[in-house]
Every structure is written in structure tokens, then in C-alpha cells.
Amino acid sequence: MNTADPKAERPGLVKRAWLFAVELWAVLIGPSAVFALGALVLGGFTAGVIFWGGFNTALEMTNTETFCTSCHEMRDNVFAELKSTVHFTNRSGVRASCPDCHVPHNWTDKIARKMQASKEVWGHLFGFIDTREKFVDKRLELALHEWARFKANDSLECRNCHSAQSMDITKQSPRAAVAHERFLFTGEKTCIDCHKGIAHRLPDMRGIPGWQ
């Protein structure tokens, strides 16, 4: 034991981290002396594919009904309400699941929405709506967010399935045909203007345009 006390000689953690970073940087900016260029390019490509694929897979995992309803806030409130609507069960057996309406399909918009959704993770951790009462109290605010989003993107998530071009109004009820002809085809209104509350129960609608 002829060495001195290591504690006395070792620099602090911050200093060591800094030294390590400088050394790493020096390695990174220098040319490779060991690996072939091909190995680096191919290795980089493969790593990129794996990283990108992994990222997208993880992202898609958060984009499923199973994931959404793994929180009791969603399962007991909005998902329970969805179950009685035409978007859950219907004659043809096509189901719109949570992300079909609540997450944009377009990649950049999807990422933006996913970043926004980190607030919802925060809300879950701190129990913003962890009881039915809290959820009902907050329902109007949450609904207003969704209506604003649909209004801003011209009900894009509706139109991912329901296109005005493919709509055969002769197959619709006279009431629906008249309304679609007058308001949808002219662009005067967008889907969400009339079709609020089709998948979940409505909040207190006083003061909402078109409602009493």
C-alpha cells in the first residue's frame, strides 16, 4: 500500500465527466484507424435501421386501443362510453379505435401530438382525473381541446375514413342527405360542427354553438 489515498488524488465527478467528454470528442472527430470504411458505413446503416424501426415500433405500441385503455382513466370513462356507440360495434364490424380519431395519421402531426400527450402522462401520474367525479368536472375542458383540434384540421381524423367524395347521399336518410348537401359539400361546416358527442358522452353544452 504505497499509493496515496485515492480520494485525495481523484478529481471531482464533474471534472472527470468533462475530461471523458473531451476525450470522447477527440476520438469522434478523428478518422478511424481500425475499422474499414465499409464496416462503418454498413454498421451505421444497420444501427440506423434498428434504431428507427425500434422507435417506430415503440411509437406504434403507444398507438393502440390496448395501450390507451391500460390506464383506468381511459378504460372506465371514455372507453366505456365508446362501447355503446356506432364507432365500436356496428353492422359491418369496422371499429374506430382510440388513435384513429385522437392521433393524427400524418407522421409530423403524430409526433407533435405524441409530445403533447406527455402532459397526459403527467396528468396520470398526479391523478388529474383519477376519479369519475374529477373526470366529469374536467370533461368540458378536455372536450373543448378535442373539438378545437378537429375544427383546426377540418375534421381530418373523421375524413381519414369518411370522405365527402365517396359519400353516396342517396343511401342516406333524407335528413342526413339534406344536411350534408347544404353544409358539408359547400364547406360551410366541418364534421365536428354537427357531430359532437358521437363517440363519448357530452359535457355541459350550454354556450356551445348549435346547442342549447
Place this chain on the structure above:
Amino acid sequence: MIRQTAIILLVAAIAAGTGTLAAKTLTSGLRGPTPLDDEGPAPPMTPTRNTSEKEVRNYPEQPPVIPHSIDGYQIDLNSNKCLSCHARARTGESQAPMVSITHFMDRDGQFLASISPRRFFCTECHVPQSVTNPPISNDFVDIDTLLSRAAPGGRR
């Protein structure tokens, strides 16, 4: 002796009658051949009449029936889907008939500015109609027909 014979005969008759009733399957237009102590298969759901054409009322006080589908319409403390077309201010856009002025009246006969709370829940009186064949026909005759029959020459 006569009395005893009568009682025996009565008991025998009741027993025979009960036996026959139990053995016999009652067939009625509504129940079909299902025994009385059994529950038959539920008839299939019928589609809702969805023509949006007004139906004639059978008597003046009849709440008009709803000539369209109201599946999923929410009518509760929070909202009233019917009123988003039938409210006074909404009829311009919807071209739907306005809720009758009688619905603005409270129980003291005072007219309120909007629908009276006691008339808020539409489906308590107004109901959609199914497209179905009634199992028993109805011989209801409305008052106009009755009056014209009573009038001289009404049968001509």
C-alpha cells in the same frame, strides 16, 4: 248422498280440466306455441322508420311521433340532442319543426323564455316508430271519420 256425489263430480271435473289445460299447448298470435311458463325467443329488432316525413296525428293532443332515427341521441342534464335542431333558434339551419310553444309553459301556465324543465325530456312523450307488422290489427277510428259517419250522408 246427492251432495257428496256433486262434490266428487266437481273435483273430478276440475282435475280433468286442469289436466287438459296443462297438457294442451296454448297457441296465441303473440306468444306462438311457447308454453305459458316458458319464455320464447325474442323477436328480431326492427328497423326504425327514418323517412323524416311527418306522420298524421291520431287525435289533436297526440304528441307527434318522431319520423327519424334517434340512435345515440343524448338527452340529459348536460345536453339535449333533439334541441340542436328543434330549438327555436336552430330551426333556421335545420328546417326542423320548432318545439311547440306549449313546451315553454310552466305548470302555472306562465310562458318561459325557453323550454320549461318539465318538458325537457323529449322521449317521455315523443317516440320513434318501428317498421313492423303489428301482430294484432288496430281498429282505431279517428274523430274525423267518426264525425263524418254520424253526419247525414256520411256513409255515401
